[in-house]
Amino acid sequence: MTLSVTHSDATTQPARNLLPLWVGAGVYVLLLISGNRLLADTDTLWQITVGQWILDHHAVPETDVYSFTMRGQPWISTQWLAQVLYAKAYALAGWRGPVVLAASAIALTFALFVHALGKHLRESTTLLFATAALLLTLPHLLARPHVLAFPVLVTWIGGLIDAADRKDAPPLALTLLIALWANLHGGFVFGLFFIAPAALDALVNAEAAARRALALRWIVFALVALAASCLTPYGWNALLASQKILSLGAALPLIIEWTPANFGSLGPFEVCLLLAIGFALLNGIKLPPMRILMLLGLLHMALAQGRAVEILALVGPLVLAAPLARQMDGALAADPQGSHAISWRAAAAVVLVLAIGTVASATTLQFAPRMRGMPVAAVTELKKLNLARVLNDYDFGGYLIASGVAPFIDGRTELYGEKFFVDHNAASGLMEPDNLFRLLDEYQIEATFLRTQSAATKLLDHMDGWEKVYSDDIATIHLRKANARHSREPVIDPVAK
Structure with missing residues (x-):
């Protein structure tokens, strides 16, 4: 026993x-x-x-x-x-x-x-x-x-x-x-x-x-x-x-x-x-x-x-x-x-x-980064413009680096510092519209590369001096152009009383 x-x-x-x-x-x-x-x-x-x-x-x-x-x-x-x-x-x-x-x-x-x-x-x-x-x-x-x-x-x-x-x-x-x-x-x-x-x-x-x-x-x-x-x-x-x-x-x-x-x-x-x-x-x-x-x-x-x-x-x-x-x-x-x-x-x-x-799964399991949400087509168009100073969305920075395009900002937040990051965030979201205009002028921005649904993108759609040259459901490119004019004003919904 x-x-x-x-x-x-x-x-x-x-x-x-x-x-x-x-x-x-x-x-x-x-x-x-x-x-x-x-x-x-x-x-x-x-x-x-x-x-x-x-x-x-x-x-x-x-x-x-x-x-x-x-x-x-x-x-x-x-x-x-x-x-x-x-x-x-x-x-x-x-x-x-x-x-x-x-x-x-x-x-x-x-x-x-x-x-x-x-x-x-x-x-x-x-x-x-x-x-x-x-x-x-x-x-x-x-x-x-x-x-x-x-x-x-x-x-x-x-x-x-x-x-x-x-x-x-x-x-x-x-x-x-x-x-x-x-x-x-x-x-x-x-x-x-x-x-x-x-x-x-x-x-x-x-x-x-x-x-x-x-x-x-x-x-x-x-x-x-x-x-x-x-x-x-x-x-x-x-x-x-x-x-x-x-x-x-x-x-x-x-x-x-x-x-x-x-x-x-x-x-x-x-x-x-x-x-x-x-x-x-x-x-x-x-x-x-x-x-x-x-x-x-x-x-x-x-x-x-x-x-x-x-x-x-x-x-x-x-x-x-x-x-x-x-x-x-x-x-x-x-x-x-x-x-x-x-x-x-x-x-x-x-x-x-x-x-x-x-090793055996190599033929059945294929891996690739999730392209949904990445500005793949937009970056292809951006590179054709051969520009050096582009104001980009924060989330696009990593993809730009990997694509060989110098970003305005990317995920290395410690490099850019608190003020730079906060100013950029306020500019792209139009929490402080003056920040957007200041950054565009201070850094002599030649084009913007922002999310299509961002507030800054919607504003640039109606600003003289900026021409939309590419847009899809992820990213939009606006090119600085002195003679670009926009006759259509943004739609403003009246506040319901």
């Missing part, structure tokens, strides 16, 4: 340890099947263009070489390594390359995420957190640099939280991750900031006699991590560049992915948040003070900026896992005696099967 029970435990434990592999494989297959969704953002186009520039010049950019408004101004790319990886992937396999690269990074992220939670929580609870994280991150799962940094984010935060749970300091080897992160994406600054609450959590829960030595070890770790984050082609300027993004002020709420949360309609974020609140109230969940502060800080970020929802989704459960397992008295906890090591043989087998499947 004893032999039978022992054999049963031995055979079921490996199956349990395969959960991260199955989740990662499932996410990869899902993303590969819907691969065109990863290419839905025009930012992917200019990211690859910058990466190819780096490969061609064997250097990273120090000044702007793309726009005509900021050409020659200081600009660095803190995402240079991710851009190079995307450019290499595109050169090797066309659009399939960036799709596979992004899908692999996201799949690895969820495998690591499930593995970290599985140390504390049961499979059902872990899968619940993983499902919620996938739903919350889904809108921002795109072939852009930030997803290549996701595995680093999960591993780094997991390492800090694990050290805090052990009332210990993280190993210095972990700082290698922050060096990699600093070359992949500017979000590494969040990783540096998170050292402070993790250290405080460890110190608060440590024995009083051990706190002084532990504090010194955390300080050393923080200093080494800070130094490691400067191991980029730009040195400590990478930190300054991230600070420039965070100080864009009034410009950030005008960018969709930076807008605050809006609960005007029911969405995944609100559903997950309400379910979490309901679960906590029903079960009387209590968290240690520092974990409460961590969670509240993550929630504030997610409410203040839409793109921070993914941080809450991936970091929040790591913060909660150990306290939840302890408080729920085993109801949510994993077997404390069980091994949670992933079989490398099993991992290699899964990766091999996925690789074979990826």
Whole structure:
């Protein structure tokens, strides 16, 4: 009888340890099947263009070489390594390359995420957190640099939280991750900031006699991590560049992915948040003070900026896992005696099967950026005009860079600064019409390349000195022409009394 029970435990434990592999494989297959969704953002186009520039010049950019408004101004790319990886992937396999690269990074992220939670929580609870994280991150799962940094984010935060749970300091080897992160994406600054609450959590829960030595070890770790984050082609300027993004002020709420949360309609974020609140109230969940502060800080970020929802989704459960397992008295906890090591043989087998499947799917799954909403035909006409100074819509900037046309403005908002971006937004939307006229004259604009339905486009339709030379349902081109005259006045609907 004893032999039978022992054999049963031995055979079921490996199956349990395969959960991260199955989740990662499932996410990869899902993303590969819907691969065109990863290419839905025009930012992917200019990211690859910058990466190819780096490969061609064997250097990273120090000044702007793309726009005509900021050409020659200081600009660095803190995402240079991710851009190079995307450019290499595109050169090797066309659009399939960036799709596979992004899908692999996201799949690895969820495998690591499930593995970290599985140390504390049961499979059902872990899968619940993983499902919620996938739903919350889904809108921002795109072939852009930030997803290549996701595995680093999960591993780094997991390492800090694990050290805090052990009332210990993280190993210095972990700082290698922050060096990699600093070359992949500017979000590494969040990783540096998170050292402070993790250290405080460890110190608060440590024995009083051990706190002084532990504090010194955390300080050393923080200093080494800070130094490691400067191991980029730009040195400590990478930190300054991230600070420039965070100080864009009034410009950030005008960018969709930076807008605050809006609960005007029911969405995944609100559903997950309400379910979490309901679960906590029903079960009387209590968290240690520092974990409460961590969670509240993550929630504030997610409410203040839409793109921070993914941080809450991936970091929040790591913060909660150990306290939840302890408080729920085993109801949510994993077997404390069980091994949670992933079989490398099993991992290699899964990766091999996925690789074979990826190659085999080449004839059935074709990938290309979503052209709907992109000014493809309009750019073709614009290039025929051979103009140098064109006022473009903000959303068209990335496509213009990829097409070899110097934009007025594009997605590198930190390059243009708060005032420039806000002025352009007010001009194109006619919130301040004077801004439109000022920009047209100040930058000696030869033509405008704006969305057909924008307020500025409608106004130019009726302005002398501007001739509409091309228009479709996406973009309209107005050419500056001194003798252009318009006899028809815009229609003004009388206000109903």
